[in-house]
């Protein structure tokens with residue numbers, strides 16, 4: 163049974179700070195094509211790799227990656243709060259298989275996910291989806307980060323296991339390409355921010371609104387040409403997408419944290435979700451990229467890309 167893949171950027175500023183209608187319409191048309199691709203594939207299970215932005219996972223216990231054998235959405239940025247339809251059996255089997263492969267993945271029976279995982283699921287399946295899935299948190303903001311090879315190996319391990327299930331499994335990778343939105347950072351945190359990075363679960367509505375307002379303002383300034391932000395880098399983004407299109411996933415092993423940040427900004431590490439997704443797809447042999455789209459969207463503060471791919475029979 164073939165596996166299918168869809169990798170896509172997310173931005174909470176979608177629907178809030180929108181670009182010119184010609185760009186927005188093109189993005190929405192691409193979303194329609196991706197949704198048709200998913201509907202045609204008709205997945206029996208979805209594995210979604212995605213980051214968190216200190217809304218669900220904190221420095222009180224920061225894993226490199228974590229499989230959710232139960233999960234709930236925190237409901238940031240207008241995403242639907244509440245439990246996710248996790249296939250617990252599948253998730254627990256994945257945890258065992260990955261551990262057997264020598265990768266020390268964490269497990270959560272109640273993984274808290276933010277827009278990094280919730281938004282792509284809503285883009286693909288609508289607001290109240292009930293199709294079975296397994297969320298996999300991939301640390302992309304809580305520095306320090308381990309080498310890229312580890313995320314490839316995680317993806318391959320998951321790919322080998324799902325391959326053996328003889329099911330139609332859709333693999334989703336969520337994350338921006340080059341981007342540098344104002345996500346707080348440990349190395350420059352004030353004591354007040356540090357406390358929130360360690361244990362910031364269930365913030366007051368005022369605190370959440372204040373944080374979101376800051377990001378909206380940053381998006382507006384970015385779109386107005388404020389150069390104090392690291393700029394979107396379309397050349398870097400093309401290189402990333404070409405690597406996946408060329409089936410050269412193992413080349414990502416040589417991408418260093420420094421290189422990613424210099425060229426793509428601090429949040430470029432979200433590309434780790436794409437690496438895991440393509441690595442999982444690649445375990446069954448060759449794959450074909452069926453479509454790709456890209457726009458540098460200043461209003462959303464991110465290089466916004468999407469790719470779909472399917473295993474070759």
Ligand SMILES: O=C(O)/C=C/c1cccc(O)c1O
Pocket residue numbers: 172173174175215337338341343344345374377429432462463464
């Ligand atoms: O508010 C946050 O924590 C993150 C915002 C953001 C903005 C643009 C692109 C992204 O991938 C983000 O997560």
Ligand SMILES: [Fe+2]
Pocket residue numbers: 172213215278337338429432
């Ligand atoms: Fe993000």
